[in-house]
Amino acid sequence: MDEKGVEASLETVAARAVELAKRLGADEAEAGVSYEEGLSVTVRMGEVESVERQRDRGLAITVYRDRKKGSASTTDFDASSVEEIVRKALSIGSFTAADEYAGLAEASLMAVDPPDLELYFPWDVDVDGATALALRAEDAARALDSRIANSEGATVTSGAGRRAYANSHGFVGSYPSSSHSLSCSVVAKSASSLERDYWYTVSRRPEDLDSPESVGEESARRAVARLDARQVSTRVVPVIYPPEVARGLFGHLIAAIRGTAQYRRASFLAGAKGKQVLSSLVDITEDPLIPRALGSSPFDGEGVVTKRRELVQSGVLQGYVLSSYSARRLGMPTTGNAGGVHNLLVRPTAGPLEELIKGCEQGFVVGELLGQGVDIVSGDYSRGAAGFWVERGEIVHPVNEVTIAGNLRDLLQNIRAIGSDIETRGVVRCGSVLVDGLTLAGQ
Numbered sequence: 001m002d003e004k005g006v007e008a009s010l011e012t013v014a015a016r017a018v019e020l021a022k023r024l025g026a027d028e029a030e031a032g033v034s035y036e037e038g039l040s041v042t043v044r045m046g047e048v049e050s051v052e053r054q055r056d057r058g059l060a061i062t063v064y065r066d067r068k069k070g071s072a073s074t075t076d077f078d079a080s081s082v083e084e085i086v087r088k089a090l091s092i093g094s095f096t097a098a099d100e101y102a103g104l105a106e107a108s109l110m111a112v113d114p115p116d117l118e119l120y121f122p123w124d125v126d127v128d129g130a131t132a133l134a135l136r137a138e139d140a141a142r143a144l145d146s147r148i149a150n151s152e153g154a155t156v157t158s159g160a161g162r163r164a165y166a167n168s169h170g171f172v173g174s175y176p177s178s179s180h181s182l183s184c185s186v187v188a189k190s191a192s193s194l195e196r197d198y199w200y201t202v203s204r205r206p207e208d209l210d211s212p213e214s215v216g217e218e219s220a221r222r223a224v225a226r227l228d229a230r231q232v233s234t235r236v237v238p239v240i241y242p243p244e245v246a247r248g249l250f251g252h253l254i255a256a257i258r259g260t261a262q263y264r265r266a267s268f269l270a271g272a273k274g275k276q277v278l279s280s281l282v283d284i285t286e287d288p289l290i291p292r293a294l295g296s297s298p299f300d301g302e303g304v305v306t307k308r309r310e311l312v313q314s315g316v317l318q319g320y321v322l323s324s325y326s327a328r329r330l331g332m333p334t335t336g337n338a339g340g341v342h343n344l345l346v347r348p349t350a351g352p353l354e355e356l357i358k359g360c361e362q363g364f365v366v367g368e369l370l371g372q373g374v375d376i377v378s379g380d381y382s383r384g385a386a387g388f389w390v391e392r393g394e395i396v397h398p399v400n401e402v403t404i405a406g407n408l409r410d411l412l413q414n415i416r417a418i419g420s421d422i423e424t425r426g427v428v429r430c431g432s433v434l435v436d437g438l439t440l441a442g443q
Contacts, residue, residue: 010035011174013077014166017061021086022168026063028104029168033059036161041130043138044153051127054159063089067098104302105324105334107169111305114298118291120176121205123158130156133212137184140216145224149189152196154216157181171303179294180206184216188223197222202425204292226367229398232389232442238363239404239438240356243423245366246433252408254341255376257317259326268379268409277317279415281349284312288342295427301339311344346430352421353432358393364440365390379408403441411435
């Protein structure tokens with residue numbers, strides 16, 4: 001089916017499901033419909049290892065009657081199947097407790113004439129074409145250095161689809177999106193150690209992907225750089241998070257200011273709106289409307305129009321991340337974040353990673369974080385890590401088997417620099433981050 005046909009079909013299915021729910025007695029109803037298809041090809045050691053084709057579709061309906069909520073889903077868009085799940089949702093709702101905060105987002109907040117954010121670029125790549133690209137990446141990695149002893153493979157993926165949403169306010173909307181990627185992972189070996197690392201590129205548009213050779217060579221460089229790592233003694237030092245790792249720090253911030261964490265008081269930043277929660281150097285903007293960006297969306301999961309806003313100014317938290325439900329629980333308006341955040345832009349305050357390292361008399365550059373030692377309720381932070389030791393502004397050797405320990409409340413306040421080497425391969429767009437005063441637990 002062509003793209004116009006998919007659009008009309010999905011919107012029709014969503015709208016009819018909502019209309020049926022209303023007819024069968026729902027006070028309010030909403031439906032989400034999706035269609036996605038994709039290709040994934042992996043090669044390893046010069047041979048095709050796997051080929052996967054994906055084609056998924058689904059319909060989820062949520063109904064509200066007397067403030068009781070019921071939901072059901074199906075992959076069958078046939079009229080009888082749609083009616084069956086609508087009746088099932090109504091039945092499920094009849095057994096749930098009434099919730100005064102349940103219901104659709106306000107009708108006045110629905111997206112009207114949402115913009116085209118250029119999120120859809122289908123890639124006409126077949127299995128042979130994807131295989132050739134993956135082989136180029138792996139070949140480049142294996143050829144870069146004689147210490148590359150093995151490969152965990154190179155993978156090319158391509159996916160595209162459309163999501164439609166309708167509700168009983170009369171809102172019906174949809175937009176297509178695509179995501180394409182290429183990754184490579186290799187193993188380096190020396191006389192005394194064996195290390196693996198990887199690299200990848202991802203974009204909405206295939207023409208914007210980095211070359212296979214650059215991806216493969218970077219994965220090899222990173223693996224080789226980790227060979228013959230040493231341990232260090234326990235100490236308190238500055239820690240530098242490269243951009244691909246630093247975005248996780250801001251991910252912890254978002255987890256702490258989500259509506260669910262706030263109204264449950266299950267966050268070390270409970271009630272922190274209007275307070276200084278990060279270093280005064282930190283400014284964060286949420287911008288859902290960047291063309292082609294991976295975190296862009298013209299409306300959220302409830303049909304609410306998305307808008308640019310300042311989330312953090314000079315370290316002061318300006319607001320939370322709210323759906324309509326969590327917003328009602330907190331007595332606030334929704335922020336258009338049903339389904340998550342959209343393109344967090346962290347303003348740089350310094351040069352790239354290399355400059356942060358040069359300005360560091362002694363410190364640790366994170367290469368990889370291990371484990372899940374982050375408690376959003378208390379803010380306690382303890383992550384196993386590997387990386388590189390810095391002396392007098394230069395990396396002197398790789399490091400392994402250390403733990404970075406502290407508390408997120410202090411960590412966020414102790415950010416001393418944010419680099420200009422901005423990472424764009426995800427929802428959080430930030431550069432390297434230098435944090436003072438973290439405990440590096442080693443020998």
